[in-house]
Amino acid sequence: MTDIQSYDVVVVGGGPAGSTVGGLLARSGHRVLILEREKFPRYHIGESLVTGMTPLMEELGLVEELDRRFQHKSGISLRWGKDPQPWRSDFSSTGSVYSHAWHVTRSELDELMLDNARTLGATVLEEAHVTEVLVADSGAVTGLVYTHAGERYQVDSRYVVDASGQSRVVARRTTETQWQDDLRNVAIWGYYDTFTPIEHGDDILCEAIEGGGWMWAIPLSKDKLSMGLVLPAEQLTELLREGLSQRDIYLRGLAASNIAKTMVNAADTQAELSTARDWSHLSDTFHGPGWVAVGDAAAFVDPLFSSGVWLGSSGAWLAARALNVALADPAHAAHALQRFDGVYRQLFKDILTYVRFFMDPNRLREEYMERAQEVTQMYTTSSRVGFIALISGIGAVADLVDFDPMGMEGLVEVMTERTEQAKARMEAEAAAATV
Structure with missing residues (x-):
């Protein structure tokens, strides 16, 4: 026997995107159910955040708790491009009030955000498995x-x-997905209890590796370092065919690095490393009749600049406001959701375009910075500021904070449409009266 329930909105997935949209809609007075297939806390990769998330964390009331629990992140250190010297981008140099982000233990962050959704009024069920999408x-x-x-x-x-992340429980059925074949990568990673910090100890390190691929190093705390190797899927497959294990491939990448290998003792590398594919993709649409997609269910971009949680939760923030409009007045739904789709899609496209350019490790540092400035279309004479604004999400803060699902254009369009509909109805009624 099947019990039938009724909610304004049901959210599939309780990660940062799902807990954000579910919590915000519940706070607005809607009846919201969040279905999470696992029991929190649960392990998840994606441990470094960007400063562009801070406005949303303020909206959710979580900044103080993030500061209390997690390691601050003030910039990104890179060894990338033709110049062999490492270089650094400091978040504070944009002039933004958001001068730091966080390195997080995702099991803690995700549980914190899901509990916050409960506090905001959402009904949350963990270990709930979706078996059918009703259409x-x-x-x-x-x-x-x-x-x-x-x-x-x-x-x-x-x-x-x-x-629902890469599972794409609804989007898999309702829209096509465009896979970015040149960004089909696989990550191999592990953790170290002892390590030597880089000069700017709370930075994330991103280092291109000779022969292909790149490495990350994330200082989660003083006694825990996350380190990983990202390789093109085809390159990994070829190395496995040669008889190398995934651990062998990781250690070979570590040995080929210049900075990462100085941070850890290779002998301390875990016997079993974690792996995941991170194939970039973009759905044809992020919404349709009765449904909306956010986070990895909508799109995914290579994690080079730690943009995943920011993109997912930012899209959820946009979606919550659009759905508030759609729920309040269905006549406005199409316009509100289209505006959500347009802004959210542009965030993805900006990052995707730049990651694709940046993946060539043979350019000059100035080229990376100038292209970032072009992508963000920032009105500044400093390409350095444009680069930091793009990779930190700060360049998009105004679009997110000020997002209005309707806007004046939307109101004009709706009123014009209603006027035309009323006119057509009156003409039809007049014609019927003369028959």
């Missing part, structure tokens, strides 16, 4: 079927938000 004959998504604690439930909702 009407018209093509509109109308709800879900899920199992929880051995029972089967149907939930009918006005909107379903897909925040």
